[in-house]
Amino acid sequence: MQTRPVVSVIIVSYNTREMTLDCLRALYADLAGLDSEVWVVDNASTDGSPAAIRAAFPAVHLLENSRNVGFGIANNQAMARAGGEFFLLLNTDAFPKPGAVGSLVAYLRAHPDTAIAGPRLLNADGSLQISCFPFPSPSRAWLENLWISTALPNHPVVGDYRRWPHDRERQVDTVIGACMLVRRTAYEQVGGFDENFFMYTEEIEWQRRLRDRNWQIAFTPTAQVTHLGGASGATEAARINRHFFDSLDYYEWKHHGLAGLISLRLAMTIGCFLRSILWTLVLVAVPRRRPLARSKARLQAWLTVRQATHWRLDLRGRAQC
Structure with missing residues (x-):
């Protein structure tokens, strides 16, 4: 046997x-x-x-x-x-x-x-x-994209999984x-x-x-x-982010409904916009960080537009890697 x-x-x-x-x-x-x-x-x-x-x-x-x-x-x-x-x-x-x-x-x-x-x-x-991470949710997206979780690292919803040793x-x-x-x-x-x-x-x-x-x-x-994880350039990062956000959209729609998806997308759009401004300021103010800041600012600007305008739950039909 x-x-x-x-x-x-x-x-x-x-x-x-x-x-x-x-x-x-x-x-x-x-x-x-x-x-x-x-x-x-x-x-x-x-x-x-x-x-x-x-x-x-x-x-x-x-x-x-x-x-x-x-x-x-x-x-x-x-x-x-x-x-x-x-x-x-x-x-x-x-x-x-x-x-x-x-x-x-x-x-x-x-x-x-x-x-x-x-x-x-x-x-x-x-x-x-x-x-280890908590489950995604609209409320958690707001906490993270408005840097509330950074300001409150011991917040029980977000901070706990990152702070414990x-x-x-x-x-x-x-x-x-x-x-x-x-x-x-x-x-x-x-x-x-x-x-x-x-x-x-x-x-x-x-x-x-x-x-x-x-x-x-x-x-x-x-x-x-x-x-090891993966290292990627700006073009690769944009492709990876596209797949990640497509999948996150579907997760939110499946488990939190249309209202949850809309809340998530609004939080992500605002968060990407704020990060694009931050990296633009770094680009102007810190010469030695300009190559990185330029790449990050462009990526966050692209993500801002993408999050605000791309509303298709088109998962299996999206481009292959």
Whole structure:
């Protein structure tokens, strides 16, 4: 009788060949002794990723898409096929430290009411990376875009998740999707990612649905993962922001209705406008910061116009990466 693996690791790859290989090396070093399987879903990479993965890691279950279907659909494809008791969703730029996966498994086994456990994320230099956040809402958008949360860092709605030192276990609203361990039975109850999302916010919406079904989301610092994140220029930043705001619009519309969406967009428009003014002042007053300030001012001005004028909930139809 075939036994179910403890963990099915799922990695979505898109033109990150060398990083994906590095991720797999770190992963397999951590998985030693743990009954597991590894799935990689490649979203039509053009950098030779599939061939390189096959050559270096023949045991990997590799799914190849003919186009970039996005983060959520790709993960859903693998979760529908994977056999693990738990799913570890792992970004290609996330590198588990020794014992990380085992610590996450131990946490979920000790807390049967918890659907997702997230690790302590570290930057490349070893510093803490904030990885837990409250659910988005219109009121929170106003607090953040008018800098009220900055002026009141201990505000219970916004400040708490950013101020605590991430040195103890606790229940949270959301953990970011760079690395999360998911209980299969929770997935079977609520389903996978909403496939109307292409990228960004889909893991937040998923955790919202889990919380609505009385599942808990948790952070545990005993598991540590280095997460590099992405660096981008002005053109790339504009594309990323477009996808992010499209997804945030859909989240607000889905969970807070039209009134919530309108409130969010008004808060975001005002916030982007204020930031464009701030960066313009930096551009004029601080010569050594001019290259950065010019780029930031242009981006925030573009976002101001985009937030005020773009009102289509056009998610699956938007341009591919």
